Amino acid sequence: MTEPKVIGILGAGRVGTAIARRALAAGYQVRVASSRPATEIALVLQFVAPGAIASDADEVIAGSDIIVLALPLSKYRNLRPDALAGKIVVDAMNYWAPTDGVLPEFEGAPSSTEVVADHLAGARLVRSFNHMGYHEIDGEARPKGDAERRAMAVAGDDPQARETVAGFIDRLGFDPVDAGRLSAASAFDIGTPVFGARLDRGQLKAALNLPAAA
Amino acid sequence: MELGVYSFGDVQRDPETGALGTTAEAQRNLLEAIQLADQVGLDYFGIGEHHTYEMPASAATVVLGAAAATTKNILLGSAVTVLSTDDPVRVYQQFATLDALSNGRAEITAGRGSSTESFPLFGHSLNDYDDLYAEKLDLLLRLNESDRITWEGRFRPSLDDALVVPRPVNGKLPIWLATGGNPNSTVRAAIAGLPVSYAIIGGDAERFAPLAQLYRQAVEQVKVPNADVRISVASPGFVGEDSNAAKELWWNHYHEAFRAIGEIRGFPAPQRAGYDRDANGKGALFVGSPEEIADRILALHGAMKHDRHFFQMDLGQLPQKDFLRSIELLGTKVKPLVDAALAEKADAQPETA
Numbered sequence: 306m307t308e309p310k311v312i313g314i315l316g317a318g319r320v321g322t323a324i325a326r327r328a329l330a331a332g333y334q335v336r337v338a339s340s341r342p343a344t345e346i347a348l349v350l351q352f353v354a355p356g357a358i359a360s361d362a363d364e365v366i367a368g369s370d371i372i373v374l375a376l377p378l379s380k381y382r383n384l385r386p387d388a389l390a391g392k393i394v395v396d397a398m399n400y401w402a403p404t405d406g407v408l409p410e411f412e413g414a415p416s417s418t419e420v421v422a423d424h425l426a427g428a429r430l431v432r433s434f435n436h437m438g439y440h441e442i443d444g445e446a447r448p449k450g451d452a453e454r455r456a457m458a459v460a461g462d463d464p465q466a467r468e469t470v471a472g473f474i475d476r477l478g479f480d481p482v483d484a485g486r487l488s489a490a491s492a493f494d495i496g497t498p499v500f501g502a503r504l505d506r507g508q509l510k511a512a513l514n515l516p517a518a519a
Numbered sequence: 520m521e522l523g524v525y526s527f528g529d530v531q532r533d534p535e536t537g538a539l540g541t542t543a544e545a546q547r548n549l550l551e552a553i554q555l556a557d558q559v560g561l562d563y564f565g566i567g568e569h570h571t572y573e574m575p576a577s578a579a580t581v582v583l584g585a586a587a588a589t590t591k592n593i594l595l596g597s598a599v600t601v602l603s604t605d606d607p608v609r610v611y612q613q614f615a616t617l618d619a620l621s622n623g624r625a626e627i628t629a630g631r632g633s634s635t636e637s638f639p640l641f642g643h644s645l646n647d648y649d650d651l652y653a654e655k656l657d658l659l660l661r662l663n664e665s666d667r668i669t670w671e672g673r674f675r676p677s678l679d680d681a682l683v684v685p686r687p688v689n690g691k692l693p694i695w696l697a698t699g700g701n702p703n704s705t706v707r708a709a710i711a712g713l714p715v716s717y718a719i720i721g722g723d724a725e726r727f728a729p730l731a732q733l734y735r736q737a738v739e740q741v742k743v744p745n746a747d748v749r750i751s752v753a754s755p756g757f758v759g760e761d762s763n764a765a766k767e768l769w770w771n772h773y774h775e776a777f778r779a780i781g782e783i784r785g786f787p788a789p790q791r792a793g794y795d796r797d798a799n800g801k802g803a804l805f806v807g808s809p810e811e812i813a814d815r816i817l818a819l820h821g822a823m824k825h826d827r828h829f830f831q832m833d834l835g836q837l838p839q840k841d842f843l844r845s846i847e848l849l850g851t852k853v854k855p856l857v858d859a860a861l862a863e864k865a866d867a868q869p870e871t872a
Contacts, residue, residue, distance in 0.1 A: 318701045341703060348740070349702040352733035379646065403784055404635055406645030440722035501786035503793070 313369025317346050319439040320397055321375035325354035327446055331476040338362040371473055374398055381421050390427030393466045397434035399495055416491040431461035431470040432490035436500045446478025456509035458493045460484040480506040484513050520861055522854050523563030523829035524556050524846055525598035525753055528576025532836040542575035548839050550585050555843055557590035559850025563829055565598025570636040580613040587621035596626035599697045603651040604637040607659040614692055615685045623688035628716055630697030663691050705734045712743030716751040724803045728822040749826045756805030756830030758812050758848040766798050769806050775835030809852030817860050
């Protein structure tokens with residue numbers, strides 16, 4: 306596909322607004338929708354992500370090249386599979402039962418993103434961003450080649466979608482690491498050594514058992 | 520600017536045997552800390568509801584009640600009350616009683632809190648979190664408006680012209696809304712006309728400055744009558760005579776506290792490099808010498824214009840003597856430095872509207 310220009314973010318909480326800020330800084334157009342009224346989101350964005358446009362979910366989905374899911378995981382059923390079909394969708398959500406409550410369909414799932422993928426059959430789903438804290442997405446972004454640049458894993462069954470999201474992550478300020486198919490996402494879920502750890506590209510590849518040179 | 524302390528009632532370790540102290544002793548230590556904070560001129564002490572062996576401050580108003588009777592000036596509050604799993608009527612009665620005993624020094628800070636043990640303990644589901652919080656906050660705010668209440672909700676039996684007493688000494692209790700930085704919570708506080716309390720526990724503290732601007736702008740737009748527009752910041756911190764010694768000592772306890780929490784919640788133990796970054800410059804960990812901490816409070820004040828800053832010092836089994844010394848330094852050294860610098864600034868720049 307052509308180089309993505311518009312990033313759509315569903316969810317205007319800490320993760321969504323942190324990704325919005327980074328995407329704006331990287332030169333993308335950014336649209337944000339949440340369950341709050343658009344006027345309220347606009348007020349929030351004016352201060353926490355100036356330049357991002359508040360919109361409703363349908364408009365964000367229709368008008369964006371990459372759509373980031375940054376809503377509370379319990380709300381994933383509100384996402385419309387038909388609207389997201391064919392779209393490149395990044396799942397940044399985590400299943401965190403001790404803080405958010407037990408959701409039966411996620412109990413025992415290999416990773417939360419596979420449940421989301423089942424619901425959004427037809428979307429070109431990519432798993433990423435979830436293993437880094439929101440204040441790190443803000444504070445830890447570094448230019449290409451910086452010795453302190455941190456790595457971010459990317460998994461998904463659509464190789465082109467993975468590549469597009471990897472390019473997005475690179476522009477945001479992190480080294481993307483292609484982890485392969487969506488099933489590989491279980492290696493960077495909550496409770497794994499990767500989750501929340503400060504890792505560079507080489508360290509993340511080693512942690513995911515990927516060949517160093519790839 | 521007000522300065523203060525908050526605690527989850529950290530237990531002590533026996534320096535000889537390494538054994539964890541009793542949860543009962545932790546309550547007495549907490550009372551002693553509040554009394555000292557009052558004596559050294561600090562403005563605020565908050566107790567954060569927790570229900571674990573390491574942090575057994577489960578009944579804050581009882582400890583605060585004992586403090587009310589043995590302190591003179593310090594404001595006494597929660598940091599936070601986990602409102603979602605409590606009965607707002609009971610919360611209000613307890614804090615109004617505390618307010619009576621302390622002659623108007625009681626405050627409530629409502630919020631999600633950093634841990635969730637109270638949900639299973641009191642038979643609530645985390646899945647209902649948002650609805651519970653919204654409903655209970657609504658009831659708590661209504662209780663603050665009048666002594667008679669008629670109310671109906673999902674999670675608590677209805678109230679039909681019920682009387683809720685005692686009433687606060689100053690008419691109403693200050694009720695703060697605590698948030699960890701979700702912008703929607705900031706807007707919620709502004710719309711409700713409530714003061715907001717930011718928990719800034721990691722990363723760069725100044726990233727909360729846009730939220731403070733958002734809060735003030737939202738207050739401006741909504742124009743709630745009699746809004747209580749104030750901002751406070753709660754952050755981890757520790758004051759010692761010597762900067763390096765303070766950072767070195769506190770690292771062990773900080774590491775222990777977050778290692779233990781991480782084990783439960785699935786994130787790795789903190790690393791020294793991250794601690795050193797956050798414990799210096801614009802970082803969220805206010806650990807160091809009195810001069811350094813005063814400078815860093817003032818720097819953040821330049822960005823946020825907050826009205827109150829209070830610190831969690833007793834983490835990861837910090838010995839009581841170190842906790843008390845840190846409180847003393849905050850009151851006797853840091854506070855005068857901050858007061859003097861802000862007074863000088865106010866003289867230099869006449870108030871503009």
